[in-house]
Structure formats: C-alpha cells, structure tokens
Amino acid sequence: MLFKPKFATILTLIVVSSCGDSFLQVGAVSQQQWDQLNSTVNGRLQAAVPFSRPCFPDVAQDVLGEFDEDECATVQAGYTNSTVRVGVVGSYMMTQWETCQATSEQCLLDDLDPSDAQAFSPPQVCAQGGIPPLYIDVQEPADVQAAFSFSQNTSVPIVVKTTGHDYSGRSSGANALALWMYNLQQLSYNSTFVASGCQESSAAPGVTVGAGVTFGQLYDFAEANNITCPGAAELSVAVVGGHLQGGGHSALSNAFGLAVDRLLEVKIVTPTGEYLTANSCQNEDLFFAIRGGGGGTFGVVMEATIRALPQLSFPAVHFDFNVTSETERELLQFIASNSLQWAEAGWGGYILPKGSMLFVNPFLSMAQAEEQMTSLQQFVTTNLGATFTLTLQPSFLTMFNNFLLPPALPVGLPFITTSRLIPAANFASNESQAELVDRVIEALDDSPYQIIFAVTPYYFKSPGGTSINPIWRESLWHVLGSASWNYNTTTDEKRAIYSNRTSQMDLLREITPGSGAYFNEADVHEPDASASFWGDNYDTLVAIKRRYDPNHLLDCWQCVDWEGPSAARFSCYL
Numbered sequence: 001m002l003f004k005p006k007f008a009t010i011l012t013l014i015v016v017s018s019c020g021d022s023f024l025q026v027g028a029v030s031q032q033q034w035d036q037l038n039s040t041v042n043g044r045l046q047a048a049v050p051f052s053r054p055c056f057p058d059v060a061q062d063v064l065g066e067f068d069e070d071e072c073a074t075v076q077a078g079y080t081n082s083t084v085r086v087g088v089v090g091s092y093m094m095t096q097w098e099t100c101q102a103t104s105e106q107c108l109l110d111d112l113d114p115s116d117a118q119a120f121s122p123p124q125v126c127a128q129g130g131i132p133p134l135y136i137d138v139q140e141p142a143d144v145q146a147a148f149s150f151s152q153n154t155s156v157p158i159v160v161k162t163t164g165h166d167y168s169g170r171s172s173g174a175n176a177l178a179l180w181m182y183n184l185q186q187l188s189y190n191s192t193f194v195a196s197g198c199q200e201s202s203a204a205p206g207v208t209v210g211a212g213v214t215f216g217q218l219y220d221f222a223e224a225n226n227i228t229c230p231g232a233a234e235l236s237v238a239v240v241g242g243h244l245q246g247g248g249h250s251a252l253s254n255a256f257g258l259a260v261d262r263l264l265e266v267k268i269v270t271p272t273g274e275y276l277t278a279n280s281c282q283n284e285d286l287f288f289a290i291r292g293g294g295g296g297t298f299g300v301v302m303e304a305t306i307r308a309l310p311q312l313s314f315p316a317v318h319f320d321f322n323v324t325s326e327t328e329r330e331l332l333q334f335i336a337s338n339s340l341q342w343a344e345a346g347w348g349g350y351i352l353p354k355g356s357m358l359f360v361n362p363f364l365s366m367a368q369a370e371e372q373m374t375s376l377q378q379f380v381t382t383n384l385g386a387t388f389t390l391t392l393q394p395s396f397l398t399m400f401n402n403f404l405l406p407p408a409l410p411v412g413l414p415f416i417t418t419s420r421l422i423p424a425a426n427f428a429s430n431e432s433q434a435e436l437v438d439r440v441i442e443a444l445d446d447s448p449y450q451i452i453f454a455v456t457p458y459y460f461k462s463p464g465g466t467s468i469n470p471i472w473r474e475s476l477w478h479v480l481g482s483a484s485w486n487y488n489t490t491t492d493e494k495r496a497i498y499s500n501r502t503s504q505m506d507l508l509r510e511i512t513p514g515s516g517a518y519f520n521e522a523d524v525h526e527p528d529a530s531a532s533f534w535g536d537n538y539d540t541l542v543a544i545k546r547r548y549d550p551n552h553l554l555d556c557w558q559c560v561d562w563e564g565p566s567a568a569r570f571s572c573y574l
C-alpha cells in the first residue's frame with residue numbers, strides 16, 4: 001500500500017476560497033488521487049519525517065520514521081549546523097517553522113544542549129507540526145505542473161522549499177504539499193550568455209544555476225572559473241530561491257548591486273501551468289516581479305542565469321573588538337559620521353556592534369584603501385585597543401573563508417529577526433546621526449544577534465527593472481535585531497517575545513518615515529508590510545500576481561496579494 005489511510009485524514013482541510021468571503025469544504029483527498037499524482041511525478045512523491053524524529057520514542061499519530069539512538073546522535077551533533085540541516089527535507093533552519101506554534105505541536109530538541117533528554121523523553125512526543133507531510137522531489141518542470149494541477153483539483157496548499165532558511169516560515173506549512181527544489185543541481189558558465197530572444201549584442205558573462213544550488217557551491221564554481229559571483233554570508237542559502245527573488249545582499253552589493261540587479265534570465269513554472277522564460281526581452285512583467293517581488297509567489301523558478309563579474313582582488317578591512325556601552329556608542333558614532341562617504345566610495349560590508357567589522361571595496365588599490373581608512377584605523381587602535389587589519393583579498397571565496405566563517409547568524413533554534421532600512425537622510429547632520437545611533441543601540445539592546453548591514457546598493461546605479469522597495473537605493477544601512485527561545489518556551493512567552501521585537505523596532509521606524517524593510521529579513525509582524533517591502537511597486541506586483549496565478553494557488557506570509565493572517569494556511573502562526 002502506497003499511502004497509509006491516515007494521510008488522507010490529516011490532509012482533510014478547510015480552506016478559505018481566494019475570494020475570502022465563502023468557505024469551501026474540501027473532503028479528504030482520496031488514496032487514488034495521491035497515487036495518481038505519485039505516478040505522474042514518477043514516484044517522487046515522498047513522506048517528510050521531522051529532523052529530530054529519531055530521538056523520540058513517542059510520536060504523534062501520522063509521524064513516520066523510527067526511533068533510533070545512532071541516528072539521534074547524528075541529529076544531535078548536527079542540530080545547529082546548517083550544512084547538515086540543508087539537505088534534510090524535514091528540517092528548517094529556524095526551528096519554530098518545524099512546529100505549529102499555535103498548537104505547540106513540535107518535534108524539537110533543546111538547542112542549548114541537544115543531548116538534553118528532557119526535550120525528547122516521554123512524555124514529550126514528536127509531532128509533524130508545520131512540516132509538510134508529503135513533498136515532491138522536483139526534477140523537471142512537469143513535476144511542478146502536476147503539483148499545480150493537483151492543488152487546483154484538491155485545494156491542498158503548495159509550499160516551495162529549497163533550503164528552509166526563510167525567517168517568516170514561507171517554506172513550511174502544516175498539511176501542505178511541498179515542492180523540494182534542492183536536487184536541481186545544474187551549474188554552468190557561459191562567457192557570452194545571451195538571454196533568449198535578446199540581441200546578440202547584449203551578450204554578458206552568465207552563470208546558469210539550478211534551483212537547488214547553494215552559495216557554497218557557487219563560490220567554489222566561480223573560483224574554479226576565475227569569475228566572481230557575490231552572494232549571501234552563509235554557504236547553505238540557495239542562489240535562486242528566496243534570496244534572489246526577495247533582493248539578495250552581499251558584502252559587494254553596495255558596489256555591484258543586489259542579486260536582483262545581476263539577474264539575466266529565469267525559467268519558471270507559473271501556477272497557470274506554463275513553463276516560461278522571463279528576461280528583459282520576453283515576459284518582462286514576470287521578470288520584473290521575480291526581481292524583488294519575493295519567492296513562492298509568482299511561480300516556481302527552475303533555474304536562473306546571473307551575471308558573473310570578473311575575478312576580483314580587493315582590499316578588506318577587518319577587526320574584532322570588545323566594547324563597553326561607552327565605546328560602542330563612540331564606535332557607532334564614528335561609523336555613522338563616515339557612512340555616507342564610505343558608501344559613495346564603494347565600501348560595503350558588515351558591522352557587528354558588539355564585536356567585529358568587515359568592510360571591502362573592489363574599486364580601490366591598497367594604497368587608496370589605506371588612505372581612506374586611516375581615521376578608522378586610528379579610532380580602532382586608540383579607542384577600542386583592537387587590532388586593525390587591511391589586507392588584499394585575492395578573491396571573494398578567500399575573503400569569505402577568511403572572515404565569514406563561522407556565520408554571524410545562528411541556525412537550529414527558534415529565532416526571529418526584525419529590521420529597518422536607514423536612508424541617507426538620517427546621516428545628513430551630526431544631530432540626526434546622534435539620534436540614529438542612540439536609537440540603534442536601544443532598538444538592538446537585548447537582541448542576541450545584531451548586525452548593521454552596509455549592503456544597500458547606494459553606490460551602484462540601477463538601470464531599473466527591479467521590484468524591490470526603491471528606498472533600498474537611497475539607504476546606507478540595513479539594521480537587524482533578533483530574538484530566540486527554546487523548545488520549552490510557553491506560547492504566552494513566545495507571543496511576548498514577538499511583540500517586544502516588533503515594538504522595539506518602532507524606535508527606528510519613527511525616525512525613518514517612508515522607509516521600509518528587507519522582505520527576507522523582516523519582522524514576522526512587520527507593520528504595513530506591503531508598503532514596507534515594495535513601496536510604490538506594490539500595485540504593479542499585485543496585478544502581475546493575478547495574471548500568472550489567477551486561482552491563487554501560491555500564497556505565503558506577507559507575500560504579494562496574500563490572503564492575510566486569518567487564512568487557514570497560516571493557522572500555525574502566532
């Protein structure tokens with residue numbers, strides 16, 4: 001028997017129709033319908049088992065897999081390791097998305113000590129939570145087309161998952177059918193790539209990347225091909241999934257733009273069932289939407305071609321430090337007073353206010369970099385007593401290995417972000433800089449992880465065609481705070497943590513009217529989310545969404561034209 005009858009039971013669901021006003025009662029999906037789907041996708045319909053399942057003697061109804069002490073030890077050893085988690089379909093980087101937060105159904109370990117038996121011994125029970133019980137291991141466009149047809153016929157919701165990094169849970173969903181894109185692994189380079197239907201004269205160096213390729217793979221590939229493909233400060237993020245479609249920043253994005261700025265073409269299956277090529281010469285509306293409108297919304301991207309840069313060597317400033325509250329303020333004041341001129345000169349990178357800074361500039365010689373950074377060097381040496389280094393990095397990969405391992409943001413725990421884009425106007429006077437610094441410090445005060453990303457495309461001059469909030473291009477900082485909890489935190493405490501994080505960022509929202517936040521690293525309860533993520537592009541994005549997804553088969557949290565928090569598919573959110 002292919003499916004235990006219980007699958008049919010749990011996939012019984014009530015969905016609100018896309019009109020929003022009538023309820024559609026959907027009966028159990030029959031075994032025959034599942035079998036038919038499985039045969040259409042050549043047997044690649046599979047059951048997803050929660051990552052920590054092997055540790056639990058007791059499971060809730062419908063959870064598959066086995067209790068196995070050896071496998072449990074492997075899970076425990078890799079619990080907070082993104083390289084381990086990325087390849088497991090039943091794992092999510094922010095583990096609250098493996099759970100149903102509203103019902104507390106979960107299958108989690110103690111992230112502070114994964115060997116802590118209290119988390120997995122009876123009476124603890126492993127439940128499926130927010131992990132889609134079934135997924136298709138996608139290998140070709142026809143798999144995705146079958147899934148859309150199935151969802152249309154049965155009203156079973158679809159979610160797209162590649163790596164499970166999404167901070168707002170957009171790649172998980174209780175009782176959904178997941179499309180797992182991770183095994184689409186092609187990677188090729190063409191130094192004279194011409195987007196389909198475009199003029200030969202538009203030829204540009206392009207890397208074509210399958211949906212499952214991660215930045216770790218791309219960086220190695222770029223190095224081997226003597227080119228540069230900048231990307232995330234975390235090796236297990238996918239190149240063409242949510243990162244690309246929501247913006248995509250890197251240490252070089254002030255200089256060379258965001259991922260959306262370097263996109264040449266995508267191949268995408270739309271919810272209408274078409275397999276389309278979108279670029280600046282055909283399906284331009286879809287191309288615009290993919291360049292910032294967000295993942296999981298307009299279709300399922302099978303592959304993308306991204307402009308490659310030549311191999312680059314560049315100066316990098318790096319230092320680690322310890323701060324007191326006094327020196328932290330002085331440091332941020334110093335950085336704030338220089339941020340505009342640094343951005344205008346092409347500098348970008350990461351500032352961790354309590355411990356380190358990495359800044360790079362691909363346009364300067366070492367001598368020029370030294371001259372521009374003399375005052376920072378003096379400040380760091382004198383005021384922080386830290387060791388300042390300025391070194392020539394022979395490639396992006398070397399820079400990554402020297403400075404971005406281990407990553408600055410954790411995985412394998414319940415973790416949320418909150419953030420704000422800070423426009424250049426906030427840096428215009430000494431008074432506004434001082435106010436900004438005061439508020440940044442207060443807003444981030446009890447964030448366990450906090451970063452000031454100097455990754456906005458301020459230096460880079462965009463030729464247009466992207467759908468991110470235009471405020472990105474007038475901003476100098478993307479300020480990020482966070483909060484985390486553990487497996488046994490109560491629902492009331494979680495609600496309090498969420499709401500604290502949201503209200504704390506009001507300190508920065510108040511002084512940046514009309515600005516916004518980065519879709520991929522925003523607050524789960526981002527106020528006025530559509531305006532914040534897309535600004536004036538929102539209405540156009542809604543029109544494009546309705547053109548390519550007229551039956552609203554794709555939906556995700558705070559995504560373009562979403563149904564809103566009370567829709568059935570979001571019932572696990574707090």
Ligand SMILES: Cc1cc2nc3c(=O)[nH]c(=O)nc-3n(C[C@H](O)[C@H](O)[C@H](O)COP(=O)(O)OP(=O)(O)OC[C@H]3O[C@@H](n4cnc5c(N)ncnc54)[C@H](O)[C@@H]3O)c2cc1C
Nearest residue numbers: 162163164165166170171232233238241242249295296301
């Ligand atoms: C540790 C960590 C470090 C990060 N570092 C950076 C960084 O340096 N720069 C940066 O810009 N961002 C960074 N991010 C944020 C990252 O860009 C987002 O989490 C992004 O959504 C991840 O995309 P994914 O496809 O890998 O993840 P997933 O969770 O698998 O998917 C994310 C979203 O995209 C959709 N999606 C995935 N694949 C496809 C596809 N093929 N077609 C259509 N929709 C798809 C999903 O449905 C979901 O909505 C980081 C996140 C983490 C957790």
Ligand SMILES: *[C@@H]1O[C@H](CO)[C@@H](O)[C@H](O)[C@H]1NC(C)=O
Nearest residue numbers: 002003038043044045046047
């Ligand atoms: C789908 O079919 C394959 C091959 O017949 C089988 O191995 C797999 O278990 C089936 N999937 C489910 C969910 O039963």
Ligand SMILES: *[C@@H]1O[C@H](CO)[C@@H](O)[C@H](O)[C@H]1NC(C)=O
Nearest residue numbers: 077078080081082083084406
């Ligand atoms: C994470 O797992 C990978 C793959 O097993 C391993 O190579 C790496 O050393 C691990 N990282 C840490 C920090 O343990």
Ligand SMILES: *[C@@H]1O[C@H](CO)[C@@H](O)[C@H](O)[C@H]1NC(C)=O
Nearest residue numbers: 036037040146147149150153
């Ligand atoms: C959906 O229903 C149509 C019409 O009955 C049918 O042709 C199609 O095969 C179904 N799709 C799937 C994936 O079952």
Ligand SMILES: *[C@@H]1O[C@H](CO)[C@@H](O)[C@H](O)[C@H]1NC(C)=O
Nearest residue numbers: 189190191192193194195203
């Ligand atoms: C690279 O792209 C050009 C232009 O489309 C094409 O003529 C050529 O065959 C491609 N080369 C490879 C190796 O695919």
Ligand SMILES: *[C@@H]1O[C@H](CO)[C@@H](O)[C@H](O)[C@H]1NC(C)=O
Nearest residue numbers: 225226227309310311312313
């Ligand atoms: C690598 O690329 C750089 C920059 O384009 C070039 O100067 C260098 O000669 C190339 N090296 C090799 C081995 O091709």
Ligand SMILES: *[C@@H]1O[C@H](CO)[C@@H](O)[C@H](O)[C@H]1NC(C)=O
Nearest residue numbers: 319320321322355385386387
């Ligand atoms: C910060 O302080 C800790 C504890 O005193 C010390 O171990 C560490 O080396 C210091 N780091 C730097 C960069 O000075």
Ligand SMILES: *[C@@H]1O[C@H](CO)[C@@H](O)[C@H](O)[C@H]1NC(C)=O
Nearest residue numbers: 337427428429430431432433
């Ligand atoms: C800030 O104050 C300094 C010293 O008082 C002055 O030189 C500088 O021009 C001021 N900067 C701005 C942006 O007003």
Ligand SMILES: *[C@@H]1O[C@H](CO)[C@@H](O)[C@H](O)[C@H]1NC(C)=O
Nearest residue numbers: 110116118119486488489490
């Ligand atoms: C949660 O678990 C930890 C570790 O097992 C324990 O120290 C703590 O007291 C627990 N907290 C609650 C609220 O139960």
Ligand SMILES: *[C@@H]1O[C@H](CO)[C@@H](O)[C@H](O)[C@H]1NC(C)=O
Nearest residue numbers: 493494495496497498499500
């Ligand atoms: C929320 O914020 C208040 C005030 O800053 C603080 O007292 C409280 O401990 C915070 N609660 C949580 C759960 O973080």
